[in-house]
Amino acid sequence: MTVQPIIIQGGMGVGVSSWRLARAVSQAGQLGVVSGTALDLLLARRLQSGDPGGLMAEAAARFPFPAIVERVWKRYFIEGGKSAAKKFLGVPMHALKPSRDLLDLTVLANFVEVSLAKHGHPGLVGINLLEKIQLPTIPSLFGAMLAGVDYVLMGAGIPRAVPGILDQLALGQAARLKVDVHGAMATEEYFTEFNTEDYLQSPAQQLERPKFLAIVSSATLAIALARKSSGRVDGFVVEGWTAGGHNAPPRGAMQIDAAGEPIYGERDLADLEKIASLGLPYWLAGSFGDQGKIAEAQALGAVGIQVGTAFAFCEESGIDPALKEKVLDGSRRGVLRVFTDPVASPTGFPFKIIQGGPDTTIPVCGEGRTRICDLGYLRHLFRKPDGNVGYRCPSEPVGDYLRKGGLEEETVGRQCVCNGLMSTLGLGQLVADGSAEKPLLTGGDDAVAVARFLKPGSTSYHAQDVIDRLLS
Numbered sequence: 001m002t003v004q005p006i007i008i009q010g011g012m013g014v015g016v017s018s019w020r021l022a023r024a025v026s027q028a029g030q031l032g033v034v035s036g037t038a039l040d041l042l043l044a045r046r047l048q049s050g051d052p053g054g055l056m057a058e059a060a061a062r063f064p065f066p067a068i069v070e071r072v073w074k075r076y077f078i079e080g081g082k083s084a085a086k087k088f089l090g091v092p093m094h095a096l097k098p099s100r101d102l103l104d105l106t107v108l109a110n111f112v113e114v115s116l117a118k119h120g121h122p123g124l125v126g127i128n129l130l131e132k133i134q135l136p137t138i139p140s141l142f143g144a145m146l147a148g149v150d151y152v153l154m155g156a157g158i159p160r161a162v163p164g165i166l167d168q169l170a171l172g173q174a175a176r177l178k179v180d181v182h183g184a185m186a187t188e189e190y191f192t193e194f195n196t197e198d199y200l201q202s203p204a205q206q207l208e209r210p211k212f213l214a215i216v217s218s219a220t221l222a223i224a225l226a227r228k229s230s231g232r233v234d235g236f237v238v239e240g241w242t243a244g245g246h247n248a249p250p251r252g253a254m255q256i257d258a259a260g261e262p263i264y265g266e267r268d269l270a271d272l273e274k275i276a277s278l279g280l281p282y283w284l285a286g287s288f289g290d291q292g293k294i295a296e297a298q299a300l301g302a303v304g305i306q307v308g309t310a311f312a313f314c315e316e317s318g319i320d321p322a323l324k325e326k327v328l329d330g331s332r333r334g335v336l337r338v339f340t341d342p343v344a345s346p347t348g349f350p351f352k353i354i355q356g357g358p359d360t361t362i363p364v365c366g367e368g369r370t371r372i373c374d375l376g377y378l379r380h381l382f383r384k385p386d387g388n389v390g391y392r393c394p395s396e397p398v399g400d401y402l403r404k405g406g407l408e409e410e411t412v413g414r415q416c417v418c419n420g421l422m423s424t425l426g427l428g429q430l431v432a433d434g435s436a437e438k439p440l441l442t443g444g445d446d447a448v449a450v451a452r453f454l455k456p457g458s459t460s461y462h463a464q465d466v467i468d469r470l471l472s
């Protein structure tokens with residue numbers, strides 16, 4: 001019988017759940033998770049920043065296909081880092097048929113992140129991917145599996161096809177994923193495909209099949225996934241609406257309160273009895289990051305908890321230290337607010353945004369930003385009148401979106417989540433006036449109280465402090 005971790009450190013994109021955070025949690029005997037979202041872009045920007053400490057190079061030296069490493073380094077690495085006045089070089093956007101360059105970058109980036117998280121200890125490491133971002137999924141999983149990832153966690157959609165893809169990748173077989181295309185005819189299906197042997201131009205090796213945990217917010221979804229997935233589902237993370245990042249929308253028609261936030265209630269609570277009856281392990285997430293919460297979750301039949309916000313602001317997370325400091329200061333002074341924005345994210349899911357109070361200087365993204373879509377991870381695929389596939393994002397310049405057949409009302413209030421999240425790491429792109437894109441800071445409702453992890457007199461805390469408090 002396998003021993004399950006009690007604490008899962010939530011996968012937080014982009015780059016908040018860095019290899020450093022996952023390694024710290026994993027070394028402490030719990031499940032450390034790296035975010036797999038946009039790791040290709042993150043590696044490209046780390047390399048253009050000169051790979052401080054040579055850590056990317058250290059992990060890449062363990063990658064079994066040196067020609068791929070060479071190609072990626074040649075394209076992106078800048079000795080000593082790019083000049084602060086220069087923009088980051090763009091990375092090709094993901095598409096149904098990705099370029100070889102993009103595949104190289106994606107496979108290697110996922111390998112590097114997992115490999116660094118796993119290095120030097122025997123602990124377990126997982127990777128978190130969003131179902132909504134479908135195009136990079138298979139090469140990302142392949143890179144993570146090459147590094148021996150132990151768990152794959154996936155939410156923000158219905159990841160029914162992914163367990164089978166893990167089986168295929170483990171056997172070295174070609175894999176394909178059906179992608180959502182708006183406006184596709186009932187008879188039309190669109191796939192993204194990845195064939196290990198074609199890509200590597202050598203016989204595929206067998207890989208360990210990681211465990212697959214689906215992140216769900218309802219028993220209905222858990223039941224559907226347990227019964228109808230393409231392969232084995234090993235358990236669930238059951239996440240409530242107070243969790244950081246994207247949240248599942250409330251059930252039924254979206255109702256908004258006076259402050260502009262979606263209204264959640266009783267019927268949005270997952271039926272844990274039904275989930276328990278599936279006989280698979282589950283963990284509870286969403287404001288479970290405190291003392292006594294493990295016992296509470298276990299009394300509800302769970303193995304343990306998944307915690308994000310408490311780890312997001314610790315030393316080891318990828319968030320820019322200056323921003324962490326502002327959040328911790330705001331929390332200590334009781335002036336932080338977390339707003340569940342129903343429209344900010346182009347995914348259409350509610351998205352939590354940390355806002356400062358009147359006397360904090362947490363930057364508010366979106367204000368006065370000139371729209372530009374240069375990263376494209378959240379683009380939706382749509383069927384063009386000629387049957388070909390097009391790509392559009394409700395956060396892109398409105399004129400472009402309308403030209404591609406999108407509706408104006410779908411663009412209202414949207415923020416550029418891709419650029420905002422990269423800036424949160426201190427790796428924001430420069431815009432026309434020479435300043436960097438503004439950060440977009442997400443966190444759960446729990447962020448307002450995150451200063452509880454600070455010891456008297458200190459201005460920061462570590463992942464171990466979080467774990468100690470959770471286990472105490």
Ligand SMILES: Cc1cc2nc3c(=O)[nH]c(=O)nc-3n(C[C@H](O)[C@H](O)[C@H](O)COP(=O)(O)O)c2cc1C
Pocket residue numbers: 009010011012013014016035037128129130154155156215239242243244245246285286287288289306307308309310312442443444445446
């Ligand atoms: C900064 C931040 C980013 C997050 N990003 C993701 C993500 O990319 N994918 C995901 O499945 N969950 C994401 N989450 C949710 C966490 O994985 C976790 O389930 C959640 O934080 C648990 O609730 P808590 O925030 O109350 O601890 C994010 C959470 C935070 C705080």
